[in-house]
Amino acid sequence: MNIPEHAAKALLQEAGISVPAGAVADSPQEAAQAATDIGTVMVKAQVPVGGRGKSGAVRPARNPTEAHAIAGDLLGARVNRHRVTEVLVEERLPVAKELYAAVLIHPAGPARRVVLSERGGVDIEETARTDPGSIRTLDLDPRTGLHPETAQRLVARAGVETAAPAVADVLVRMDRLHRDSDAELLEINPLAVTDAGDVVALDCKLVLDSAAAARRPSLAAAAAPEPLTRLERAARELGLQFVELDGEVGVIANGAGLTMTTMDVIVHLGGRPANFMEIGGDAYTKARPALEIVLAQRGLRSLVVNFCGAFARTDVMVDGLTGAWTELRPDVPAFFTIDGTGSAAARRMLEERLGLEPYPTMDDAITAAIRACGQDAA
Amino acid sequence: MIVRGDERVLVQGITGRQATYWTARMQEYGTRVVAGVSPRKAGITHCGVPVFGSVREAAEHAPPDVSVLFVPPLSVKAAALDALAAGVPRLVILTEHVPVRDTMHVIAAAREAGAEVVGPNTAGLVTPGESSVGFMPAFDPSIFRPGRVGVVSRSGSLGTLACLNIVRTGLGQSAFIGIGGDPVIGTRTRRALELLEQDRRTSAVLLIGEIGGDMEEDAAQYLPEMSKPVVAFVAGRASPPDRRMGHAGAIFQEDRGSYASKRQALQGAGAVVLDTPSGIGPALKSLVR
Numbered sequence: 001m002n003i004p005e006h007a008a009k010a011l012l013q014e015a016g017i018s019v020p021a022g023a024v025a026d027s028p029q030e031a032a033q034a035a036t037d038i039g040t041v042m043v044k045a046q047v048p049v050g051g052r053g054k055s056g057a058v059r060p061a062r063n064p065t066e067a068h069a070i071a072g073d074l075l076g077a078r079v080n081r082h083r084v085t086e087v088l089v090e091e092r093l094p095v096a097k098e099l100y101a102a103v104l105i106h107p108a109g110p111a112r113r114v115v116l117s118e119r120g121g122v123d124i125e126e127t128a129r130t131d132p133g134s135i136r137t138l139d140l141d142p143r144t145g146l147h148p149e150t151a152q153r154l155v156a157r158a159g160v161e162t163a164a165p166a167v168a169d170v171l172v173r174m175d176r177l178h179r180d181s182d183a184e185l186l187e188i189n190p191l192a193v194t195d196a197g198d199v200v201a202l203d204c205k206l207v208l209d210s211a212a213a214a215r216r217p218s219l220a221a222a223a224a225p226e227p228l229t230r231l232e233r234a235a236r237e238l239g240l241q242f243v244e245l246d247g248e249v250g251v252i253a254n255g256a257g258l259t260m261t262t263m264d265v266i267v268h269l270g271g272r273p274a275n276f277m278e279i280g281g282d283a284y285t286k287a288r289p290a291l292e293i294v295l296a297q298r299g300l301r302s303l304v305v306n307f308c309g310a311f312a313r314t315d316v317m318v319d320g321l322t323g324a325w326t327e328l329r330p331d332v333p334a335f336f337t338i339d340g341t342g343s344a345a346a347r348r349m350l351e352e353r354l355g356l357e358p359y360p361t362m363d364d365a366i367t368a369a370i371r372a373c374g375q376d377a378a
Numbered sequence: 379m380i381v382r383g384d385e386r387v388l389v390q391g392i393t394g395r396q397a398t399y400w401t402a403r404m405q406e407y408g409t410r411v412v413a414g415v416s417p418r419k420a421g422i423t424h425c426g427v428p429v430f431g432s433v434r435e436a437a438e439h440a441p442p443d444v445s446v447l448f449v450p451p452l453s454v455k456a457a458a459l460d461a462l463a464a465g466v467p468r469l470v471i472l473t474e475h476v477p478v479r480d481t482m483h484v485i486a487a488a489r490e491a492g493a494e495v496v497g498p499n500t501a502g503l504v505t506p507g508e509s510s511v512g513f514m515p516a517f518d519p520s521i522f523r524p525g526r527v528g529v530v531s532r533s534g535s536l537g538t539l540a541c542l543n544i545v546r547t548g549l550g551q552s553a554f555i556g557i558g559g560d561p562v563i564g565t566r567t568r569r570a571l572e573l574l575e576q577d578r579r580t581s582a583v584l585l586i587g588e589i590g591g592d593m594e595e596d597a598a599q600y601l602p603e604m605s606k607p608v609v610a611f612v613a614g615r616a617s618p619p620d621r622r623m624g625h626a627g628a629i630f631q632e633d634r635g636s637y638a639s640k641r642q643a644l645q646g647a648g649a650v651v652l653d654t655p656s657g658i659g660p661a662l663k664s665l666v667r
Binding site for chain 2: 105107108109110111112125141142143179182184209210211212214215241243245253254255256257258259260261263264265266267268269273276278280282308309310311312339340341343361362363
């Protein structure tokens with residue numbers, strides 16, 4: 001879950017980390033008003049996308065007229081898959097030095113990892129290629145917080161001289177915010193040292209662990225809506241894992257691994273998958289709504305149903321699917337493979353209700369499904 | 379971890395609906411389930427075993443070698459710490475959607491206690507002919523039978539398909555280690571490979587990976603040290619970037635965690651990397667003595 005920059009900065013401020021004066025605007029008029037109040041500003045599209053400066057989604061404005069024009073440009077525009085509905089109009093500060101600071105999850109530890117680089121304002125991936133020596137990292141025991149003295153040692157030699165204590169203090173506060181918000185990533189890039197010697201977060205990326213949403217309801221409510229298609233949103237509301245793609249062969253399978261693999265084999269055998277639809281895990285009782293969503297995709301020419309039951313019982317999934325099929329009577333041909341938990345009963349049900357026999361292997365079912373697309377075209 | 383038939387298994391959260399169903403399957407398979415834990419139902423007998431209020435009490439009855447957790451996501455941390463405090467040396471956490479912060483806490487505490495953790499978000503472990511811990515279809519002879527292939531898989535469903543293909547070729551498994559689909563897990567791919575390398579009954583290894591993270595790349599660095607051949611399949615070649623594909627861990631950005639990176643690492647380290655799971659059986663057949 002991505003927290004929009006302006007909301008993340010409000011959290012930084014609550015955590016005692018300085019941010020520039022700013023206001024959120026959803027119209028050019030509001031942006032101009034904010035610029036009138038603040039002075040020289042940056043106008044920043046509120047989209048969770050890196051490299052906004054380069055793509056023109058963040059631009060400087062010297063006066064309210066410019067702020068009005070830039071906001072007019074940005075609002076309603078698309079940056080990658082995200083539509084801009086808000087801009088952050090923020091004070092432009094004279095910057096002496098830009099740092100990179102982050103707290104992230106290091107899975108191999110596992111640990112919370114604090115990262116500091118004296119090269120701020122560029123992607124950390126780029127710095128890792130061009131100047132890896134400038135990146136300092138520190139792995140923390142997941143059960144404890146960053147100690148101020150440890151933070152000071154990390155900051156020493158970062159070339160920030162008199163600002164070092166303030167930077168160390170920011171790291172300690174970032175680490176605490178990371179823990180308290182169940183974050184996956186808290187990144188401040190750049191963390192600026194201003195001409196006046198203040199340490200200020202000019203940008204902020206905060207990604208929360210969606211598994212912790214239930215115990216962080218107010219944070220979860222602040223998350224930016226994901227850029228989903230209409231069907232993806234419908235699936236999400238039903239608790240289904242669904243990703244719409246642009247191919248012709250629909251996919252319903254159980255489990256993330258098997259569903260991805262079904263897509264992979266479709267591509268390997270020369271077809272194009274229409275979607276990812278997973279009904280394993282807790283979703284194995286939701287075969288019916290899953291089928292409805294997959295069938296609602298435009299461009300669908302055939303359907304592969306690939307079940308290999310472990311936790312997800314194939315008899316329950318096929319029951320739901322065939323029940324819905326007989327009511328919906330779709331004109332899309334379906335090609336099944338059924339193995340694993342409950343497969344004997346599932347195969348019987350498929351035969352009785354749809355008169356279909358599952359294919360012996362997924363490759364066979366997929367080959368037939370791809371061929372069916374071709375016949376349609378001819 | 380590889381669970382042997384004589385090892386004692388505790389089921390935490392045993393009175394839940396899924397736990398009840400799968401405990402019965404585990405018992406039918408011969409898994410030695412000695413007790414259950416369910417804080418609100420202590421004192422009853424369920425699935426033919428006594429139910430206790432905490433692992434500490436259950437351990438007084440019969441110290442378990444393994445505890446398997448069928449508990450809700452936000453209760454996993456407390457349940458796992460209960461098991462660790464009671465001295466349980468191995469935990470299998472099946473639960474999906476455990477907050478990463480809790481998972482990390484549990485793994486750190488386990489390391490301190492010298493205990494092993496498998497999962498979270500795993501379908502479990504199977505030692506064919508001996509023991510099943512979790513919800514893999516061990517009871518299905520078309521999928522599991524004793525043999526010499528050690529299987530490591532992030533995915534339960536794809537792991538099941540892989541095991542089916544192994545049996546179809548006339549081979550069997552020495553152990554199935556479901557490591558789990560979360561980004562942070564207790565037993566990573568490399569550690570599972572180490573266990574299979576040490577296991578005398580394993581003569582070849584099947585590695586089922588997927589996009590996201592760096593576990594396959596990390597595991598590839600260990601391959602040159604292995605004496606046993608490794609066949610691999612990595613799911614997610616056709617998945618788009620920046621989208622989470624069902625598993626919390628299955629997401630990649632540009633070059634990080636991508637299919638290409640994983641395939642290249644594994645192939646470069648000498649693994650046979652397959653384009654489709656149907657190649658699993660034939661590839662292993664030529665390698666297993």
